[in-house]
Amino acid sequence: MASRPLTQTLAEDPLGGTVRRTVLPNGLRILTEAIPAMRSASFGVWVGIGSRDETPALSGVSHFLEHLLFKGTKRRTALEISSQIEAVGGETNAFTAKEYTCYYARVLDADLPLAIDVVCDLVIDSVLTDADVETERGVILEEIAMHDDEPGDEVHDVFTEAIFGNHPLGRQISGSVASISALTRRQIDGFYRKRYLPSQMVIAAAGNLDHAKVVKAVRAAFGGLTVESAPAARRSRTTRVPARSGQIVVRNKDTEQAHVVLGCVGYPRQHDNRFALGALNNVLGGGMSSRLFQQIREQRGLAYSVYSFTSQYSDAGLFGVYAGCAPGKVEEVLAITRDELARVAAEGVTDAEVERGKGMLKGAVVLGLEDTGSRMSRLGKGELLYDEMLSVDEVLRRVDLVTPEMVRQVAGELLSRPMSLAVIGEFDDNAFEGALG
Incomplete structure (x- = not known):
C-alpha cells in the first residue's frame, strides 16, 4: 500500500499566518503560509542543487539549466510560459545560488492554481532542445561579459575564489566562458534528469491560500513522478571546506x-x-x-x-x-x-x-x-x-x-x-x- 502524505502545522505566527508542511510519498516537501489579509500569492519550487554541486567540467550547468527550463515544455512554448502568467498580471522568474536554485511566480490569489501548474510544468517537464541550448549559450556568454563589465560585482567573485580556490564554492555561479562554451545538451540534460528529483525539491507558497488545495494542485502537477523516497537530507554541517588565508x-x-x-x-x-x-x-x-x-x-x-x-x-x-x-x-x-x-x-x-x-x-x-x-x-x-x-x-x-x-x-x-x-x-x-x- 502506498504511503500517505504527512501533514503538520509548524507555526501559528502572530506576525504572519499559519505555516503548514506536507511531505508526499515521493519525498516532495510542501510548505505554505496562509495569510488571509493578502490578495496575492507567491509560489516557488526550490531545488537543493546549486553551483557547488557541479564538477569543473560542468561549471555553470545549474545556471544554464535555469535559463533553459523557461524555453518550453511538452505542453507549453516559451512564449506561453511567460504570456499565461503575464496575462493575469503576474510575474515569474528564477535564480541560481551556490547551494540551491529557485523558480517562482507571484500572482493574484485567485490565479495561484495557474502559477502552480506553470511553474511545476517548467521545472519537471522541460524539453531542452538543441536549438534552445545554443540560443541560451549565447545569452549566458553575454551575461558573463556584462558581469565582467561590473567590477564592483566581479571583485566579490575574485575574493571568494581567493579564499576557496578550486573548491566549488570558489567558482562563479554562471561558470566561465570556457565551461559554458563546452557544455553539451547531453551533459545538461543528464544533470537535469539526475538531480531534479522530487526528493531534492521544496514547494513553498505564501499568501491568501488554502494548504490542502495547494497540496492537491502540486500532487496533480507532479503526478508522473511517484517513486517513493525520503526527502533529501540537508547538506552536511560537519564537512570541512578547504579555505586559504593571506591571499x-x-x-x-x-x-x-x-x-x-x-x-x-x-x-x-x-x-x-x-x-x-x-x-x-x-x-x-x-x-x-x-x-x-x-x-x-x-x-x-x-x-x-x-x-x-x-x-x-x-x-x-x-x-x-x-x-x-x-x-x-x-x-x-x-x-x-x-x-x-x-x-x-x-x-x-x-x-x-x-x-x-x-x-x-x-x-x-x-x-x-x-x-x-x-x-x-x-x-x-x-x-x-x-x-x-x-x-x-x-x-x-x-x-x-x-x-x-x-x-x-x-x-x-x-x-x-x-x-x-x-x-x-x-x-x-x-x-x-x-x-x-
Missing part, C-alpha cells in the same frame, strides 16, 4: 574606480554565533551609522560605497569589507579598514552599538516580510537550509538574546583571523605586497 589577488583592469574587498573566513550558516555576527556586521559596515561608513565616507570622503558583508553556506562562510574609491586612495582606505577591524577585535564595541546593530537585524527581519514573495522565500530557505523552521517571533527572541559580551567575543575571534585581499583596477600584480600587515 592577495589583483586583477588588472582599466576602470575609473578601484574596487577592493578585504576579509577572511567567516562562520557557516547555522553557527551558534550567527546572530551575534549579524549585529557585529551592522556595527562595522551595515549602514550609514556604521563605523566604516563614518570613517571612510562621512569623515574623509574617500569612497562613495563602503560596506561590510557576510556570506554563509552549510559548512563555510566569509566576512568581508568592500569599498570602491579612486585608485590613488586605495592604500588609505585599506589602512583605515585594517586599523578599524583591529581596533574592534582588540577593544570590542560599545553596548549602544550592539543595541543599534540588533535593532537593524530585527528591522530587516520584519520589514523584509512585508510581501508574499519574501514570506515564500523564508519557507523555502528554511526547509532546504536549516534544521528548524523559526517563527518570526523566535528569530526576534534570539536576536534579543545577543549580549554585548557575545558580540565582543565574536569580534575578537573573527577579526583576528588572517585576512585576504582582492583588488580590481589598474595595478600591477605586486602593487599590494605588504598590504595585509
